[in-house]
Amino acid sequence: MISSLLLAAVLVSPNVLQAQLNEALDTGSLEPWFASKEAHDSFLTSASRSGGLEQFDAFVFPAPEGWGPRGEQWATLSAFQEIQQDHDPVYRVVDGKLGEEVPEWERGGYRITHAEIRVELSTFNHLVMADVTLSLDSEPGAGTLVARLNRPYRIQSAFADGQRVIAQKYGSLVIVPSDKPIKEIQFKYRGLIDTPGHDKITDQLVHLTAWWIPSIGRLPHTTHTIIDGPERWELRSEGEEVPWDGEVPSPPIRPGLMRVEYRCDLPISFPKVLGGNYTLAHEVQRGGRFYRSWQINPVDERRAKRDVEKMMEGMAFFEKHLTPFPFSGYEVFDADSYYGIESYSHTLLRRSVTTRFVNHELGHTWFGGIAPCAYSKDTWNEGATQYIDSVCLNKNSDRTLESGLRSINFRKPLSKMGVAWEGGNASYMRGAYVFNMLAAEIGQEKVYEGFRLLLLDRVGKETLWPDLKQYFEQSSGHDLDWFWDQWVENASFPRLSIVSSQQLKGGGRQVTIKQTGTNSPFRLKVGIQAGSREQVFEMTQAEQTFRIEATGSPKLVVFPYTLAHLD
Numbered sequence: 393m394i395s396s397l398l399l400a401a402v403l404v405s406p407n408v409l410q411a412q413l414n415e416a417l418d419t420g421s422l423e424p425w426f427a428s429k430e431a432h433d434s435f436l437t438s439a440s441r442s443g444g445l446e447q448f449d450a451f452v453f454p455a456p457e458g459w460g461p462r463g464e465q466w467a468t469l470s471a472f473q474e475i476q477q478d479h480d481p482v483y484r485v486v487d488g489k490l491g492e493e494v495p496e497w498e499r500g501g502y503r504i505t506h507a508e509i510r511v512e513l514s515t516f517n518h519l520v521m522a523d524v525t526l527s528l529d530s531e532p533g534a535g536t537l538v539a540r541l542n543r544p545y546r547i548q549s550a551f552a553d554g555q556r557v558i559a560q561k562y563g564s565l566v567i568v569p570s571d572k573p574i575k576e577i578q579f580k581y582r583g584l585i586d587t588p589g590h591d592k593i594t595d596q597l598v599h600l601t602a603w604w605i606p607s608i609g610r611l612p613h614t615t616h617t618i619i620d621g622p623e624r625w626e627l628r629s630e631g632e633e634v635p636w637d638g639e640v641p642s643p644p645i646r647p648g649l650m651r652v653e654y655r656c657d658l659p660i661s662f663p664k665v666l667g668g669n670y671t672l673a674h675e676v677q678r679g680g681r682f683y684r685s686w687q688i689n690p691v692d693e694r695r696a697k698r699d700v701e702k703m704m705e706g707m708a709f710f711e712k713h714l715t716p717f718p719f720s721g722y723e724v725f726d727a728d729s730y731y732g733i734e735s736y737s738h739t740l741l742r743r744s745v746t747t748r749f750v751n752h753e754l755g756h757t758w759f760g761g762i763a764p765c766a767y768s769k770d771t772w773n774e775g776a777t778q779y780i781d782s783v784c785l786n787k788n789s790d791r792t793l794e795s796g797l798r799s800i801n802f803r804k805p806l807s808k809m810g811v812a813w814e815g816g817n818a819s820y821m822r823g824a825y826v827f828n829m830l831a832a833e834i835g836q837e838k839v840y841e842g843f844r845l846l847l848l849d850r851v852g853k854e855t856l857w858p859d860l861k862q863y864f865e866q867s868s869g870h871d872l873d874w875f876w877d878q879w880v881e882n883a884s885f886p887r888l889s890i891v892s893s894q895q896l897k898g899g900g901r902q903v904t905i906k907q908t909g910t911n912s913p914f915r916l917k918v919g920i921q922a923g924s925r926e927q928v929f930e931m932t933q934a935e936q937t938f939r940i941e942a943t944g945s946p947k948l949v950v951f952p953y954t955l956a957h958l959d
Contacts, residue, residue, distance in 0.1 A: 406452040406465055409488060413450035413467065420445055427491040431483075435469065438478040438811070447471040451562035452485065456536040457569055459500060460484065466494065470563020472543050474590055475602040475662055475733060476767040477811055479540065480564040497609045497768050501534030501573070504608050509617040509629075511600070511665060512649070518586040518593045520545070523578070524605055526613075530573035537568040537577060542603035545583035552577050566606060579606055589729045596688070597668035598627075599740060601733050605663050610766035612659035612852050619652050619665055620644040626686055627667035628738050631656025632720060658718050658736065659852035661764050666725055666740050674700050681707070682721030688728060688743065699724050699746050706751035709785045713840045714758050715847045722757075724750045736761035755781045758843075763850040771812040772857045775823010776843070783824050793952045796825025800955050805883045807857040826879045828952055832917060833875065834868035841867035857881075878914050879955060886914045889959035891935065893946050903946050904937040909957065916956065919949030928953060 416422045422445065426432035439445050448471045455464040465485035473479055483490035506527040511520060522545075528537075541547070543564050550559035552574045559579065560567045568577060583604070585591050591599050598621065617629035627650075634653040644651050656663070670686040673696030677683075683703045685696035703722055711717055723738040724746050732741040732749055739753035755777040759765070765773035782792040799822040802815030806826065809819040831839045842864035850859070861876045887909040894902050903920055907913055913934045919926050922942035926949060929938045940946065950956045 406454070409465075409467070409485065410450055410452040413452070413469075413490075417445045417448050417450060417469070425489055427486055427489045431490065431493065435481055438481070439469075439471070441478055441811075441813075442471045442473065449563065451565075453560070453562050453567075455484070456500075456538055456567050457571075458533075458535045459494075459498075459538065468563045468565050470543050470565075472587055472590075473564065473603055475664075476771075477813070479768070480543070482565060496540070497766070499609045499611075500536065500538055501531035502537055502608050503529045503611055504606075504613040505529050506614045507605055507616070507663065509605065509615060509663065510620075511617070512620040512644075512646070513593055513598050513622070513665075513667075515593055515595045515598075515622060518584050519582060520585050520593065520600065520604065521582045522604070523580050525576060525578040526606060527576055528574055530575070532573075534573040535570050537566075537570060537574055537608075539566045539568075539606040539608050540564050540603060541566050541579075541581065541606045542583070544585060545581045545604065547579055547581045549580045550578065564603060577606075589731070592730075595669075597728060598625075598666060599727065599730050599733075600665040601662070601740075604665075607661075609854075610661050610768050611854055612661045612764040612766075614659050615654075615656045615663045617654045617656075617663065617665065619654075619667070620646070620649045621652075621667055622669075623648055623650045624669070625650070625667050626670040626725075627652045627665070628723070628725070629654040629656070629665050630660055630663055630736050630738075631658070632737070656737070658761060659764065660736060660761060661766055662734070664733065664735060664740075666738075668725075670725060676700050676704065678704060680720075681717070682723075683707075684721065684723040685746075686723060686725045688726045692743075695743075695747060699750050702747060702750050703754060706754045706781065706785060710755060710758060710780065713784070714780070714843055715762065717757060718762065719757070722754055724753075734760050751785065752777055752781045758847055762847050763855045764853065766854055767810065767812070769810055770807050770857050771809055771819040772806070772823065772855065772860060774812045774817075774820045775806065775827060778820040779824040779827040780843075783828055792821055792824050793828060795821035796823075796828075797951050797955065799825070800885045800957065803883045806880045808883075822955070825952070825955065829879065829917075829954065830864060830872075830875065832953065834864060834870055834872075838868040839864065874915055878916075882910075884910055885955045885957060886910050886916065887957040887959060888918060888948050888950065890946060890948060895943065896939070900939050900941045901943060901946060902937055902939055904935060905931060905948065906935045907931065907956070908934070914954075914956075917953035918956070919953055920946050921949050922946045 423432045448469045452467045455466045468480050468482045470480040479496050482494040484492050504526050508525040510523040547559045550557050619627045621627045631654045673685045673687040673691045675684045683700045685699045719737040725740045726743040727740050734756040736757045759773035759776040799818040802818045812819040845863040857880050886907040891904040891906045915932045919928045923944040925942040927940050
């Protein structure tokens with residue numbers, strides 16, 4: 393009996409379990425260590441987006457004080473994580489296995505309200521040296537602070553309300569023990585950053601985008617960023633550059649560096665730093681606002697002019713239908729291998745796609761910036777941005793709506809799409825399609841009005857698909873519970889078929905349509921085409937008969953009216 397108890401104790405020992413999990417990651421045999429197959433499969437899917445299991449390491453450690461029963465263990469599986477995509481999952485250890493995941497959005501009573509950021513960039517050794525002070529709001533009972541900081545960063549020191557504290561880091565999870573609420577926390581840390589196709593510091597470029605600032609729930613906050621980087625580089629962070637009158641206060645401590653300062657009073661979820669040895673390829677000043685294209689040599693002036701023209705076109709359209717742009721200008725920077733990133737006063741895009749996507753990224757100033765999206769529970773803002781840019785501005789020239797209809801084969805609701813790229817970019821495409829369906833229900837102008845109401849009310853507030861409904865109900869005066877239930881909260885769509893069709897003596901044709909595949913009949917629009925004529929009807933029952941003013945054999949049309957399968 394005693395030997396059995398000792399054996400059980402060894403099996404759940406943090407060091408032993410950590411070693412066993414790391415061996416399982418190396419061999420690809422992780423499933424036996426999960427309490428449920430669903431949790432294992434979910435992790436396996438996310439791990440594939442980060443390069444596979446071999447990129448991960450396991451860490452097992454005591455649960456933070458106040459976050460679980462005394463003596464409980466947690467485990468995290470950690471790799472470099474890209475911005476707005478996945479996260480290092482944290483699991484409660486139960487009977488020596490990975491059990492329930494601790495949701496990333498559990499905040500322990502804390503929220504970041506402001507970040508003071510000082511960062512020094514060293515190009516010759518790919519080094520980031522950061523000094524970040526976070527101002528915190530806390531709820532009664534808040535104590536131990538749990539934050540996230542990407543895997544490559546190593547904490548050198550931490551001070552909570554001016555007192556030196558120990559910050560424990562397990563993978564990307566940062567734990568600061570405390571028996572009382574913390575009002576301000578300062579971290580000094582550094583990291584070697586040279587990730588192919590993503591964050592990097594080279595002798596030509598810097599991209600710092602992914603979890604390089606400690607985050608709590610990815611919720612928005614204001615920022616003040618001071619960057620020390622190579623002389624003659626263009627360097628950016630979000631917001632407006634802070635001008636200096638006279639001498640620069642506390643100039644860079646190292647020769648060959650220059651200092652720039654940015655302040656962003658719009659609360660945002662993803663502060664970034666980018667820059668490099670850029671050439672200003674084209675600039676236009678219009679309406680008191682600047683538009684700039686920054687390129688890596690060799691410069692393509694034709695592309696630069698086209699990009700600036702696109703930005704000006706997009707700005708005029710978005711401001712007409714949404715709310716005023718909150719910054720003094722917008723810029724697009726070339727990336728070499730990095731694909732691109734949502735930003736708010738500028739964007740970074742691979743040079744081969746700047747013209748195609750610059751206005752999509754500009755649209756994120758409203759959807760993701762002014763109205764924030766944390767990319768943890770859903771990614772509503774991708775659908776909204778795809779809709780306003782690709783469908784409204786560019787008249788579906790990229791066939792976004794066709795892609796949206798095809799997304800019905802991806803069995804996940806919009807309200808659960810925490811990773812925007814899943815299912816063939818379903819969050820973008822189905823989201824845009826659903827907004828297009830909403831416009832058919834309440835009218836295009838009421839959709840624009842709903843967006844304006846949303847943008848005026850959601851500044852600095854975490855925003856999710858369920859939050860959007862109230863603004864379109866307010867703009868239209870319609871109850872939209874049914875619409876959200878069917879198209880946002882659901883991923884099982886109806887199947888439509890013609891049951892019968894007959895020519896009427898008085899002219900026209902009678903067509904009976906059946907819908908199946910859902911627990912109850914959907915309210916939906918469907919087109920019936922006969923010959924060259926197409927009529928659109930609203931269907932609310934499992935089987936309905938409609939009269940069309942046409943002859944010839946009828947067929948059903950769902951595009952772009954509804955999300956449904958056709959028999």
